[in-house]
Structure formats: structure tokens, C-alpha cells
Amino acid sequence: MKNIVALCLLLGFAQTVWAGGFAYTIRPTELKAKPFSDAETLASLPSQSKVEVLKRQASWTQVKSATFTGWVKMLSLQLESNAQNKRGDNGLRSLFNVASTGRSGSTVTTGVRGLSEEQLKNAQPDLQALQAAKRYAVSSKDAQRFAAQGKLHAQSVDYLQGIQP
Amino acid sequence: MRTNRTILLVWNELKMNTVRAEPVEAQESIHISTSSMRTDSWLKRAGSILCLLGFALPAAAFDFGSVDWKKAAETVQKVQKANADISEPQEITLGEGIASNLLGAAPLLNNPAAQQYVNRVGRWLALQTERPDLPWQFGVLDDNDVNAFSAPGGYVFITKGLLAQMHSEAELAGVLAHEISHVLRKHQLQAIKKSARTELLADLANDAIKTNGADPKFSKLVSAGTEVYARGLDKNDEYEADRMGVVIAARAGYDPYGLPAVLQTLQSLNPGDSSVALMFKTHPALADRLSLLDQEMTDQFAEQENQPDLAPRFYKALGAGKK
Numbered sequence: 001m002k003n004i005v006a007l008c009l010l011l012g013f014a015q016t017v018w019a020g021g022f023a024y025t026i027r028p029t030e031l032k033a034k035p036f037s038d039a040e041t042l043a044s045l046p047s048q049s050k051v052e053v054l055k056r057q058a059s060w061t062q063v064k065s066a067t068f069t070g071w072v073k074m075l076s077l078q079l080e081s082n083a084q085n086k087r088g089d090n091g092l093r094s095l096f097n098v099a100s101t102g103r104s105g106s107t108v109t110t111g112v113r114g115l116s117e118e119q120l121k122n123a124q125p126d127l128q129a130l131q132a133a134k135r136y137a138v139s140s141k142d143a144q145r146f147a148a149q150g151k152l153h154a155q156s157v158d159y160l161q162g163i164q165p
Numbered sequence: 166m167r168t169n170r171t172i173l174l175v176w177n178e179l180k181m182n183t184v185r186a187e188p189v190e191a192q193e194s195i196h197i198s199t200s201s202m203r204t205d206s207w208l209k210r211a212g213s214i215l216c217l218l219g220f221a222l223p224a225a226a227f228d229f230g231s232v233d234w235k236k237a238a239e240t241v242q243k244v245q246k247a248n249a250d251i252s253e254p255q256e257i258t259l260g261e262g263i264a265s266n267l268l269g270a271a272p273l274l275n276n277p278a279a280q281q282y283v284n285r286v287g288r289w290l291a292l293q294t295e296r297p298d299l300p301w302q303f304g305v306l307d308d309n310d311v312n313a314f315s316a317p318g319g320y321v322f323i324t325k326g327l328l329a330q331m332h333s334e335a336e337l338a339g340v341l342a343h344e345i346s347h348v349l350r351k352h353q354l355q356a357i358k359k360s361a362r363t364e365l366l367a368d369l370a371n372d373a374i375k376t377n378g379a380d381p382k383f384s385k386l387v388s389a390g391t392e393v394y395a396r397g398l399d400k401n402d403e404y405e406a407d408r409m410g411v412v413i414a415a416r417a418g419y420d421p422y423g424l425p426a427v428l429q430t431l432q433s434l435n436p437g438d439s440s441v442a443l444m445f446k447t448h449p450a451l452a453d454r455l456s457l458l459d460q461e462m463t464d465q466f467a468e469q470e471n472q473p474d475l476a477p478r479f480y481k482a483l484g485a486g487k488k
Contacts, residue, residue: 021433056332058420058470059462075425075459078452079433092329092483096274098309115271115310115324117395117443125387129268130261133304136280140297143288150334150475152418154293157469160408160461165400165453 023063023077025049031070035060042068053079251370253318256354257300258376259369260318262387263353264302267322267394271308274325279305282482286334287321287341293416296349303341311431312444314394315344317353326440328483330430335474338417339424343410350409352402353393360396362389397447407454408461420474421466425458 025045033040035057043065045051051063051072061074092098113119138146147154251259274280280303287303299319306324313323321344323337331337347353357366365386368374374382407424415421432451434441448454 056422056426058472058474059422059466074422074429075455077429079429081433081435092325092331092480095484096276096325096329098326098329113270113272115306115308115312115443116439117446119270120267120395120443121392123266123270123388123391125262125265126269126272127265129273130265133264133268133273133280133302136277136284136304137300137302138281138284138288140288140292143285143292146285147289147418150418150478151473152289152475154418155416155469155472157412157415157465159412160465162405162408163457163460165404165449165457 021053022080023051023053023061024080025051025072025076026078027076029072029076031063031065031068031072032060033070035062035071039071042070045072050080051077053077250351251354251366253299255369255376256351257318259354259386259390260316260320260348262376262383263316263390264320264322266387266391267306267314267316267320268304270391271306271310271324274305274307276305279328279483283323283328283337283341286338287345290338290342290413290417291319291345293413294345294349299348301345309440310443311434311441313340313344315347315353316390317348317351319348321345321348327427330434331427331479332430333420333423333426333474333476334479335414335420335423335472335476336427337423337479338414338419339410339421340427342413342417343406343424345413346406346409347398347402350402350405352398352406353390355402356393356396356398357386357390359399360389360393362386365389394447395443400449403449404454404457407458411458411462411466415466415469415472418472420472421462421469423474425455425462428455428458 025047027047029045029047029049030041031043031045033042045065049065051065054062054064054069056062056074057071059074060071061077062069062071063077112122283305284303288301291297291299291301296319301319301321303321303323305328306322308324309326310324311326311330313321313327315321321341323340323344327340328337331340354366357363362385365374365382368382369376369386374380374386376383407428410424411421414423428451431441431444432455436445
């Protein structure tokens with residue numbers, strides 16, 4: 001089963017994982033024919049319009065409204081609650097054995113280990129695990145090679161000015 | 166620095182036993198004038214001044230029944246020192262202790278390919294920052310909780326539960342860059358300073374703590390450092406890490422919208438689920454974080470719109486890792 005999932009992923013499953021979820025516009029939003037600000041406007045969606053989410057491309061999300069398929073600014077959307085689950089497993093959960101618990105309640109501390117508030121407060125050091133983690137550290141040369149393989153090019157970008165919340 | 170000088174000033178005045186402090190409004194406006202005063206009451210005032218300055222002091226230092234002059238002097242000096250930055254080696258040593266505690270709370274995921282992949286993405290991101298030469302170390306924790314952590318000196322951990330919510334390398338990069346930013350800005354150290362353990366941090370800065378593992382003071386400091394993750398960082402530190410994170414991802418050549426995309430996904434999760442309880446509790450509301458990023462990420466990012474998100478490499482690296 002795990003091998004099948006891995007195979008699906010290798011075959012470009014990535015392109016489809018966004019399909020199936022729904023979202024609402026959180027403000028009046030223009031539905032564009034292409035993911036550009038100056039592209040043709042197909043429709044003006046009022047706030048709280050329900051759309052189907054197809055995929056994301058940088059700051060744009062491709063969506064399907066009742067009558068059109070087009071692009072809206074990603075941050076004009078709020079995904080429907082639990083859309084992630086309806087959208088389907090992205091494959092990694094089964095690979096990593098991530099339990100989809102659906103449990104509720106804020107502090108379930110069944111064992112000594114875990115990342116809940118209480119467990120963190122009582123954490124005991126694991127030096128062996130730290131040594132194990134260190135074995136995976138990579139050099140800057142290795143990282144640069146990895147970036148080149150992915151055709152990632154370093155850019156000069158200034159830090160942003162903060163806006164007071 | 167001004168606070169430092171103020172303390173020094175206060176202390177010099179105290180030694181002359183001729184101080185009368187009237188803390189009027191805020192820390193910055195402490196007004197000092199001189200008049201004679203009985204010794205037992207000025208110590209009380211010294212305590213209140215220091216408390217006003219935001220330092221928690223152990224009660225023992227202000228045992229008014231039998232004034233321990235030497236100890237009071239030491240305390241003031243320690244607090245002064247705490248306000249100075251601890252050195253980079255000290256920061257790394259403390260971070261290592263905290264990292265080993267985090268690994269005590271949740272084990273490393275037994276997936277060498279995933280561990281190596283996350284280290285490569287993280288190291289490439291760190292090279293785009295003002296602290297490229299820290300001993301950056303990344304790790305995936307074998308835990309269903311949806312969360313990520315970073316510790317002073319360059320330790321960054323992400324849970325497999327959070328990894329399973331992601332769709333591309335750019336999304337992973339966005340989250341790692343957010344955590345890297347906490348390290349760059351020393352947000353955890355600030356949080357420890359604000360806790361009741363300011364003194365221990367001062368001892369570390371002062372080389373008064375042995376860091377070879379045998380000193381109980383070091384364990385206490387590391388525990389205090391780990392508790393920060395249960396309590397969370399300052400809200401504004403989280404917002405700052407968000408807006409630095411998107412820039413670092415963009416510098417590394419990624420689609421800069423990976424971080425907001427992850428935040429948007431997290432927003433759709435059931436907030437009542439225990440796997441998101443701590444992450445939701447220790448961070449500002451996702452709607453607020455997204456709204457700020459929406460306003461902050463303006464035309465500046467137009468040039469980066471077409472940078473890759475490397476979704477195929479993400480799935481390949483993680484999917485093929487487990488045979």
C-alpha cells in the first residue's frame with residue numbers, strides 16, 4: 001500500500017492534490033482569466049462566494065465558480081473548514097503514519113513523550129537523539145548543490161516593513 | 166542600553182545611601198533625586214525599582230530582616246549582565262540543551278531520506294540570511310502534532326504532522342524560514358529573559374554556569390528554555406518571523422507564497438483537534454497572520470511570482486524515502 005502511494009507521488013500526483021476542496025471569498029474579489037492583475041476579469045465575486053479550489057500558483061489560486069473557472073488572489077480566500085480532509089490525503093499521511101484522529105479536547109497526555117504543553121514542561125533531554133540528528137546536518141556546499149539541482153537561484157530581496165496589527 | 170545605564174546609576178546612588186527614586190510613569194522616565202533615607206527602606210525601593218524595570222528577582226536577595234549587602238550587589242550586577250547579549254557560543258550551547266529536550270519530548274522520525282531532505286532545504290535557506298555560519302541543524306519529529314520549533318543557535322524542528330499538511334518544497338521552505346527567523350532575531354532568548362529565569366541567563370552570560378551537563382543550573386536554564394515552547398513567543402515576534410520568512414524563501418529562489426499557503430491550510434483544520442491545540446494556543450490567530458502578510462507582501466514580490474515551488478521534488482524526496 002505504501003509503495004503504491006509512493007508511486008502515485010512519483011507520477012505527478014502533486015498536480016491533483018489541490019482539487020476537491022471548497023473555499024469562500026473573504027472580500028469582493030475579481031475572478032481573472034489568467035493569474036495576473038491585468039488579465040481579463042471574468043466576473044466580480046461578492047464576499048462569501050463559495051468556489052471550488054483547483055490549484056495554487058504563487059499568489060493566485062485557480063478556482064471554479066458556478067459559471068467560470070479562473071484565478072483569484074490566494075489571500076482573498078478562506079478554505080472551508082476541514083477542506084484539507086475533503087481535498088484528500090496528500091499521500092504523506094499514510095507514508096508517515098500520521099493518525100487522522102479527529103480527537104477533540106485540548107490536552108490529551110496519554111504518555112510521557114509528546115509535544116503537549118505539559119509534556120514540554122516535563123521534557124527530559126535525549127542526548128543520543130541529538131547526536132543522531134547531527135548526523136543529518138549538511139554542509140553549505142551540499143546545500144548549494146541541492147539548490148542548483150532544483151534550479152533555485154538566490155535573489156536579493158529586502159526584509160519587509162512591518163505593519164502594526 | 167539605556168536601562169543598563171539607569172540601573173548602574175541607581176546602584177551608584179544606592180551605594181551612597183542617598184537615593185530617592187520616584188518611578189513616575191514608565192521605565193524610561195524614572196526620576197532620581199537625592200535625599201537621606203533609612204537604609205532598610207531604600208533596599209525596598211531598590212527592589213521596587215528593579216521590579217519596575219521588569220526583572221524578576223529572587224526573594225532571598227531582599228530579605229529585609231538581615232540585609233545581605235554582598236548578595237544584593239551581586240544581584241544587581243547579574244541583572245545588568247543579563248541585559249547584555251550572551252555570546253554566540255553560549256547561545257549555541259543553550260540551544261543544544263533545549264534541542265535535546267525537544268528530542269526527549271518527541272523522537273526523530275526514522276526516515277533518513279526525509280531528514281536529509283529537510284536539512285538541505287533548511288541549510289540553503291539559512292545561507293540567505295545574516296547568520297549563515299551558525300551550526301544550522303534541522304529535523305523531522307515523529308509526532309502527529311502539527312507544529313514546528315526552533316532553538317537558539319540554529320536548531321529547527323518540524324513535526325511529521327505538519328509536513329503531512331504541505332504540498333510543495335516552497336511550503337516547507339516557508340515554514341523553515343519562519344523558524345530560522347526566530348533564531349536570527351533571538352526571539353527565544355528574549356522570551357527566556359522575560360521569564361522568571363533572567364538570573365540563570367545572566368549566569369550563563371557571566372560564565373557562572375558549567376555547560377558540560379553536570380551543573381544543575383544549566384539544566385534549570387534549559388528547562389526554562391523548553392517551557393518557552395509551552396507558553397509561546399511574543400505575538401509580534403511571530404508576525405516578524407512571518408514577514409522575514411517569506412523574504413528568506415524568496416531570496417532562496419522559491420515561490421514566496423509557500424508560508425501563507427501553509428497558514429491557509431492550517432486555517433481549515435478543526436481547531437478542536439488535539440493535534441493543533443498547542444500550535445493554535447501559542448500563535449496569533451491565523452486570520453490575523455494572513456491578513457498582515459496580505460498587506461505586507463506587495464509589489465515587491467511581483468518579480469518572484471514565477472519562482473518554482475518544486476512540488477514534484479518534495480513528493481519524490483519524502484515519498485520515496487520510505488520503502
